[in-house]
Amino acid sequence: MADRRKFYIGGEWVDPAAPGDLEVIDPSTEEPVAVISLGGQADTDAAVAAAKAAFPAWSQSAPADRLALVEKILAVYERRAPDMAAAITHEMGAPQDMSLEDQVGAGSSHIRNFITAFRDFRFVRPLGDHAPSSMTAWEPVGVVGLITPWNWPMNQVTLKVIPAILAGDTCILKPSEIAPLSSMLFAEILDEAGVPAGVFNLVNGDGQGVGTQLSTHPDVEMISFTGSTRAGIAISKAAADSLKKVCLELGGKGANLIFADADDKAVLRGARHCFYNSGQSCNAPTRMLVERSVYERAVETAAQVARDTRVATAHQPGPHIGPVVSKAQWQKIQDMIQTGIDEGARLVAGGPGLPEGVNRGYFVRPTVFADVTNDMAIARQEIFGPVLSIIPFDSEEEAVRIANDTPYGLTSYVQSQDGARRNRLARQLRSGMVEMNGQPRGAGSAFGGVKQSGRAREGGVMGLEEFMDSKAISGWDRDA
Structure with a gap:
């Protein structure tokens, strides 16, 4: 049984502040395949602090450098596709072929689509011919908390982590505690690709623990959550006191x-x-x-x-x-x-x-x-x-x-x-x-719903804008 108790914080794999073991169960066999730790407040605080410290430099980095980094991430991700497929098969039961072609393939597709969308993304845009000195600027939100489900692990992780990085945000990922192994491998991929310390962090935990801690943390500016409608409502309530930006992709009954x-x-x-x-x-x-x-x-x-x-x-x-x-x-x-x-x-x-x-x-x-x-x-x-x-x-x-x-x-x-x-x-x-x-x-169409399915828009240009705030500017000198 694999020992995966560590968290990825500040560019390093670190021990949890306190023990909180949880076995990861293979649903095909009902046997444990790994043991992880469930984080506590101290772990969440450490990850948020690392992300906050990294934000000033990362938010001001050149978009071309961020794009080049994501292209490196894609190359490492594709090289490690067999390892990723095996992790997903063990943690949530996707069959071998489907895991490699569809589960892992969804992540590859999303990364490629974000690269395409970002190449033409304009961070400062004119409002229109009627107002030649009025501009709209798109700027990173800040420290963002990312909470992902177990059913499509890499689909959801890439729909959140990649646009956050491209936008200039820094982030903390809390994957599902039921299926965390693929996300831990994703952290290894980002580390190998050279993501700067603190830009991406991972803390395992459950919804009542790390999920709530991220949703209520005063230094987290945004929560992006995919999961059940019930949990989405709880996150919205938890985040209300700090007036976070909350993006929810929830259930469906198509x-x-x-x-x-x-x-x-x-x-x-x-x-x-x-x-x-x-x-x-x-x-x-x-x-x-x-x-x-x-x-x-x-x-x-x-x-x-x-x-x-x-x-x-x-x-x-x-x-x-x-x-x-x-x-x-x-x-x-x-x-x-x-x-x-x-x-x-x-x-x-x-x-x-x-x-x-x-x-x-x-x-x-x-x-x-x-x-x-x-x-x-x-x-x-x-x-x-x-x-x-x-x-x-x-x-x-x-x-x-x-x-x-x-x-x-x-x-x-x-x-x-x-x-x-x-x-x-x-x-x-x-x-x-x-x-x-x-x-x-x-390709690049936004994924998201209305009503109790939430109103997030993930993927493509809208998925990039989801991780930014817009700023209206007047008196812009277009000749400068």
């Missing part, structure tokens, strides 16, 4: 609107997306809304996808899905599946219990419910597991009403060959993102 004229792969595509990463994605299309004339065919197709989705250990190659991250998460999903049965939804695939032939590990049977109504718990609560709820609709207006009838607003999906309908629905659906006919959002 609606996937499938019309009768959708392409033949629409249901297949939607069900696979729901089960992808064992259902542990905030933007998963977990509510499938289907036009009634094609409803029963869609139900059978989705059920077949569930039956065909192989569940197996993360420690082997292949296109299967792995376990969910923890025993607590597994039990929550089991309870929600039973709730769906008790509520009267029609179970057409999967169900409670472990998959056939499995007697250990946190594995969940891909599950499909039909005849779901939007007032059922399985349609309203984020399950964060491979569970799909299918709801019929009779008209476009009804589909929009059902889709918007949710406290969340992260990603909506539309499947139709009617371009005018797609454009119309894209504007009517209340979500931060709309993806249509399986076409992914373009």
Whole structure:
């Protein structure tokens, strides 16, 4: 079992101020693979102090130097991709191939996209031709606290750490204590790339400990958090007394609107997306809304996808899905599946219990419910597991009403060959993102939602601006 008790503070790996051991559990085997320390107030204070001391010089560094540093980070990150994939497989159960190609690959993509966006980023911009001496300047926020989840470790770490560094901020990362190993490897990568001492720091801990300490610390100017809506609300309240900038990327309950004229792969595509990463994605299309004339065919197709989705250990190659991250998460999903049965939804695939032939590990049977109504718990609560709820609709207006009838607003999906309908629905659906006919959002698109999904915008130019403050300036001499 690996000993990973140290924290990365001020450019060095240091011992925690007080012991607070926690085992990291491999969800495929239920066996510990490493031991970390949970930090306390003294550790948080030390990391914040290191970041505060580094901020004056780093915030004034040349943008070209920051860009060159991030290019070095990308090179080291890509060289260590196999190590990163192995860490993610062990800590949160992403299968080998998916871990390397998608989990690690998401981090590479985000770093590249930030490099592209930063090359053309203008820190001082004219307001407009009507006000030739008025400018808008974009400046670093200061010391920022970054709190990341376990489901997409490098996706979220790179969406926060890289724009913070490019913006001229200094930061403290608190990764999920459930899946911290990939973030500790990321700290090694940044150290090897030559990030100056104090610009990046890492302290492990839980939400009630280090998470709250960062959210309330008077020297932390901003918190960027990705996780549950419940935790996001708690962070907002904790940060209110110090009037921090708070950026939240929270849960989702995505609606996937499938019309009768959708392409033949629409249901297949939607069900696979729901089960992808064992259902542990905030933007998963977990509510499938289907036009009634094609409803029963869609139900059978989705059920077949569930039956065909192989569940197996993360420690082997292949296109299967792995376990969910923890025993607590597994039990929550089991309870929600039973709730769906008790509520009267029609179970057409999967169900409670472990998959056939499995007697250990946190594995969940891909599950499909039909005849779901939007007032059922399985349609309203984020399950964060491979569970799909299918709801019929009779008209476009009804589909929009059902889709918007949710406290969340992260990603909506539309499947139709009617371009005018797609454009119309894209504007009517209340979500931060709309993806249509399986076409992914373009590189550099901002990721984020509305309502209880939070209102952060991560990635691309907007993701850079998220880690800066704007300043309005008059009387600027454009000839100077």
